[in-house]
Amino acid sequence: xxxxxxxxxxxxxxxxxxxxxxxxxxxxxxxxxxxxxxxxxxxxxxxxxxxxxxxxxxxxxxxxxxxxxxxxxxxxxxxxxxxxxxxxxxxxxxxxxxxxxxxxxxxxxxxxxxxxxxxxxxxxxxxxxxxxxxxxxxxxxxxxxxxxxxxxxxxxxxxxxxxxxxxxxxxxxxxxxxxxxxxxxxxxxxxxxxxxxxxxxxxxxxxxxxxxxxxxxxxxxxxxxxxxxxxxxxxxxxxxxxxxxxxxxxxxxxxxxxxxxxxxxxxxxxx
Numbered sequence: 001x002x003x004x005x006x007x008x009x010x011x012x013x014x015x016x017x018x019x020x021x022x023x024x025x026x027x028x029x030x031x032x033x034x035x036x037x038x039x040x041x042x043x044x045x046x047x048x049x050x051x052x053x054x055x056x057x058x059x060x061x062x063x064x065x066x067x068x069x070x071x072x073x074x075x076x077x078x079x080x081x082x083x084x085x086x087x088x089x090x091x092x093x094x095x096x097x098x099x100x101x102x103x104x105x106x107x108x109x110x111x112x113x114x115x116x117x118x119x120x121x122x123x124x125x126x127x128x129x130x131x132x133x134x135x136x137x138x139x140x141x142x143x144x145x146x147x148x149x150x151x152x153x154x155x156x157x158x159x160x161x162x163x164x165x166x167x168x169x170x171x172x173x174x175x176x177x178x179x180x181x182x183x184x185x186x187x188x189x190x191x192x193x194x195x196x197x198x199x200x201x202x203x204x205x206x207x208x209x210x211x212x213x214x215x216x217x218x219x220x221x222x223x224x225x226x227x228x229x230x231x232x233x234x235x236x237x238x239x240x241x242x243x244x245x246x247x248x249x250x251x252x253x254x255x256x257x258x259x260x261x262x263x264x265x266x267x268x269x270x271x
Contacts, residue, residue: 001118002139003206006090007230009055014266016231017258018056018092018208020238021046021078022063029246039067039074042250044081046242049251051086053262056234058092058208079115090234091118092143092208097134098123104133112140119143121186121208124170128177135179141206142183144174147198149188149211167194171201184208187226189235192218195225203228210236212261219261223268231269237261 010016021043025033028042035041047057059078064071082089097107097120104122111120112134119141122134134142147157147167157167174183187198189211198207207226212219212235219235226233241261245253 001090003141005088006055006206009088009090010231013052013055013262014269015053015055015262016233016235016265017054017261018058018090018234018236019046019050019054019241019258020094020210020236021057021059021242022238023059023074023242024063025067027243027246029248029250031248037070037074037077039064039071040077040081042242043074043078045251046254047078047082047086049255050241050258051089053255053258054089056090056092056236057082058094058236058238060094060238076115079117083116091116092234093117093120096121096123096145098126098130100126101129101133104130105136108134108137112137119184121145124174128173131174132178135177135182138179138182140182143208144170144183144185146171146185147187147191147194149190153188153191168197168201171198175202184234186210189218189222192221192225195222199226199228204230204232206232206234208234208236210238212237212240219264220268227268235261235265 023039023042028038032038032041059075064075079091082091093111095111111117120134121143122131124131124144131142147153159166174180184206185202187207187209189209209222241254241257244257
């Protein structure tokens with residue numbers, strides 16, 4: 001999916017919502033546990049109920065890896081279902097990979113080619129040669145961790161090195177890498193006050209923003225400081241939507257929660 005196609009879908013749906021598919025078998029409705037593949041059954045129901053209200057889905061791969069082969073099979077079935085039935089949806093493998101060049105090439109192949117995701121999250125700590133193998137897939141996107149929403153982000157990301165915060169150096173350096181036009185960036189919603197400075201460095205890039213909802217991030221604040229002329233935001237909500245109910249009405253309740261966010265986004269876009 002090209003950036004222009006993503007922008008067009010945002011305009012069409014009046015939404016920049018990304019739904020995180022972080023499936024925990026201890027939290028899904030108990031009646032699904034009787035299914036042959038409860039993870040996929042849960043995902044399919046959530047997707048069918050919410051796809052008209054969002055523009056992206058983001059499975060966090062840890063929630064699938066934790067269940068071994070069955071988890072990977074469920075992830076594969078989920079991405080195949082999305083690609084076959086809702087090809088307008090932008091798909092994100094939240095894998096947070098990043099290693100030396102040849103290893104990164106294999107990670108990139110696994111998620112962007114074999115599984116067929118549109119994008120993958122990547123950690124920048126090992127630098128250029130750990131990220132450019134992902135960027136070599138010119139029709140795909142690499143989403144770089146820039147300033148994350150967790151408490152530990154302050155351990156390193158905001159430290160000043162040679163007079164400048166480390167996350168700003170990551171942003172500036174990443175712009176020099178091959179095919180950097182295909183970079184997006186993760187910026188946590190709980191760091192909304194940093195967005196104005198971030199936009200000075202990367203005014204046109206899309207930002208994937210987790211942390212709205214369960215983690216306490218404020219949508220209005222994120223949009224105030226982070227939105228650009230093409231919206232430029234993918235606001236992720238996971239637990240607040242997919243675990244709205246653990247009863248048989250779980251998909252409908254997820255839709256209601258997604259609709260609330262979509263309507264708030266539509267109002268912001270209207271302004």
